[in-house]
Amino acid sequence: MTTHSTSAAAVPRTADQLAVQRARRSSRVKAALHGFGLLVVLFGTLFPFLWMVSTSLKTTNQIFSKPPLLLFTGTLEHYRTILGEQYNVGGSLVNSLIVATTATVLAVLLGTPAAYALARFDFRRKDDLWFWFISNRFMSPVVIILPVYLLASQLRLIGHPGLLIAMYLTFSIPVVVWICTDQFRSIPRELDEAAMVDGASPGFIFLRIALPLALPGVVVSSILSFIFSWNELLFALFLTRGDGVTSPVRATNFLSGYDVPWGAIMATGTLIVLPVVIFSLLVSRHLVQGLTMGAIK
Amino acid sequence: MHTQRRITPFVFLAPAVLVLAVVGIYPLIFAAWVSLHTYLLAQPNIPHDFVWLSNYLTVLKDGSFWGAIGRTLLYLGVSLPIQIALGLGIAMLLRRGPWGRLRGFARVALVIPLAMTPVVTGLIGRLMFNQDFGVVNFALNSVTGQTVGTEWLGNPNLAFVTILLMEIWQWTPFAALIFLSGLTAVPVEVEEAATLETRSFWAMLRHIQLPFLLPALTAILILRTADILKQFDMVYTLTSGGPGSSTELINLYITRIGLRGAFDQGVASAQAILMLVLTTVLSRMYIRYLYRGDNA
Numbered sequence: 001m002t003t004h005s006t007s008a009a010a011v012p013r014t015a016d017q018l019a020v021q022r023a024r025r026s027s028r029v030k031a032a033l034h035g036f037g038l039l040v041v042l043f044g045t046l047f048p049f050l051w052m053v054s055t056s057l058k059t060t061n062q063i064f065s066k067p068p069l070l071l072f073t074g075t076l077e078h079y080r081t082i083l084g085e086q087y088n089v090g091g092s093l094v095n096s097l098i099v100a101t102t103a104t105v106l107a108v109l110l111g112t113p114a115a116y117a118l119a120r121f122d123f124r125r126k127d128d129l130w131f132w133f134i135s136n137r138f139m140s141p142v143v144i145i146l147p148v149y150l151l152a153s154q155l156r157l158i159g160h161p162g163l164l165i166a167m168y169l170t171f172s173i174p175v176v177v178w179i180c181t182d183q184f185r186s187i188p189r190e191l192d193e194a195a196m197v198d199g200a201s202p203g204f205i206f207l208r209i210a211l212p213l214a215l216p217g218v219v220v221s222s223i224l225s226f227i228f229s230w231n232e233l234l235f236a237l238f239l240t241r242g243d244g245v246t247s248p249v250r251a252t253n254f255l256s257g258y259d260v261p262w263g264a265i266m267a268t269g270t271l272i273v274l275p276v277v278i279f280s281l282l283v284s285r286h287l288v289q290g291l292t293m294g295a296i297k
Numbered sequence: 298m299h300t301q302r303r304i305t306p307f308v309f310l311a312p313a314v315l316v317l318a319v320v321g322i323y324p325l326i327f328a329a330w331v332s333l334h335t336y337l338l339a340q341p342n343i344p345h346d347f348v349w350l351s352n353y354l355t356v357l358k359d360g361s362f363w364g365a366i367g368r369t370l371l372y373l374g375v376s377l378p379i380q381i382a383l384g385l386g387i388a389m390l391l392r393r394g395p396w397g398r399l400r401g402f403a404r405v406a407l408v409i410p411l412a413m414t415p416v417v418t419g420l421i422g423r424l425m426f427n428q429d430f431g432v433v434n435f436a437l438n439s440v441t442g443q444t445v446g447t448e449w450l451g452n453p454n455l456a457f458v459t460i461l462l463m464e465i466w467q468w469t470p471f472a473a474l475i476f477l478s479g480l481t482a483v484p485v486e487v488e489e490a491a492t493l494e495t496r497s498f499w500a501m502l503r504h505i506q507l508p509f510l511l512p513a514l515t516a517i518l519i520l521r522t523a524d525i526l527k528q529f530d531m532v533y534t535l536t537s538g539g540p541g542s543s544t545e546l547i548n549l550y551i552t553r554i555g556l557r558g559a560f561d562q563g564v565a566s567a568q569a570i571l572m573l574v575l576t577t578v579l580s581r582m583y584i585r586y587l588y589r590g591d592n593a
Binding site: 052055116120134135136137138139140142143146147173231232233238272277284288 | 303305306307308309310312313314316317319320321324325327328331336338386387390391394395396399400402403405406407408409410411412413414415416417418420421422424425429430432435439466470471474475477478516520523526527529530533534547548551552555556562565566569570572573576577579580581583584
């Protein structure tokens with residue numbers, strides 16, 4: 001701060017005091033701006049989410065009110081509507097839960113041994129195999145949905161939940177392989193080697209020694225794979241129908257027809273989003289590493 | 298013992314590789330076959346004749362296809378720089394300073410858009426940008442003091458702005474959190490030493506923080522580019538590509554040709570194969586760049 005006063009060396013005392021005063025005021029202004037910026041970020045981030053939740057709790061008349069209502073007495077009528085026979089959102093949520101859970105469990109069962117092999121063993125073309133696994137992260141599902149739709153129609157598989165689960169493996173296996181390979185690499189090789197000297201089989205070492213130590217990676221990749229499957233629309237839109245649709249597909253169904261039931265839509269949206277928001281908050285510490293697939297530690 | 302060691306990795310890998318090959322590779326081979334044939338879903342009586350590359354010629358001469366590609370690139374080129382700039386700003390705000398608790402809240406709140414089901418993001422956008430009772434028009438009216446009644450989703454240009462705004466809302470937190478994790482790697486001593494030299498925000502950013510932000514920037518550019526080229530869900534519920542084709546990104550266009558209107562699987566498969574070539578080339582470059590020397 002004293003550097004500011006060098007030009008006014010003739011009256012150092014008052015200049016110093018002025019500079020200090022100015023610095024104090026500017027730091028107070030800075031802090032105020034900082035706080036304001038944070039409030040804007042917080043508001044901007046949360047508003048659409050809160051608007052959805054609040055709309056789901058308004059009566060239909062309140063939703064169309066001008067100006068929009070910020071304070072109102074809530075109603076659960078839309079939740080009763082969507083969970084009833086007519087819309088059966090509950091059934092679609094159960095479908096989503098079954099599909100996402102099964103896909104995640106299968107991805108872990110298939111993906112963790114593969115990740116272990118990629119982390120621990122040396123063999124020819126290992127690099128290429130690893131590239132192939134993770135390049136699935138970059139592939140557009142549109143490329144796969146067209147042929148799968150044709151093949152599945154020929155085999156009369158459209159609407160079968162197993163088909164959707166199989167398609168979700170195209171992204172959930174890579175997620176698991178990706179994150180768990182990193183995790184297995186971080187476990188000291190000596191542990192494996194010590195067990196091998198004791199005569200343990202590779203399967204035993206993987207299941208009893210490596211896998212428990214890699215549990216954090218398994219948990220994070222499971223949650224990400226669950227969230228991706230839960231949120232997915234494109235495959236589900238063309239491969240499920242009738243009572244078998246997942247909740248994102250059900251949410252799009254409301255838009256056909258003339259009167260758009262906004263309350264019901266927002267109640268459905270809330271029910272779809274809440275589980276993933278809770279899951280994500282649970283792993284928020286690992287989220288960045290998970291979402292960048294370990295590119296950023 | 299030795300042969301056992303050589304076989305073991307294959308036993309571990311085989312199930313995953315087999316399953317991915319069946320669900321991921323076999324359909325692609327079939328798509329390549331379809332792309333070389335006449336294949337109209339709506340007219341099953343027309344035989345599936347081998348037509349050489351004529352489907353590809355149709356695609357390359359199709360103005361709507363290039364329109365959709367151009368629109369997708371515009372969407373990428375506008376929304377990504379904004380996400381990066383805003384994300385960096387937010388990361389700076391969250392990093393340190395006063396307001397500890399508020400910063401904590403904001404950091405947690407950023408996770409919510411990231412987790413939001415894109416289908417639902419689109420639906421929320423549709424509600425908020427409604428011409429009659431949408432909260433956005435209400436806010437605009439209050440600020441300007443006039444009744445604007447902007448037709449967000451009915452006007453081609455504004456509809457495109459709307460999908461951009463929702464994209465930016467949902468994915469700026471991604472950039473912010475990644476930048477934030479990059480910034481936390483900056484050693485405190487280095488930064489303190491630098492504050493003795495300069496108090497300029499820009500000088501600090503360029504000389505001290507930039508080296509730590511570059512890997513984060515690379516990851517954001519690559520992963521967001523890949524995801525924006527995949528964008529379908531959010532736009533599908535927000536505008537379904539309309540009005541007209543003003544918000545029809547490439548994936549909406551391809552599914553419309555193949556599955557939602559034209560039902561011309563031959564041409565749609567050719568489009569999909571072209572997209573596959575594009576994304577494969579990009580992803581090879583990307584992965585090599587992201588994980589340079591780091592893996593395998």
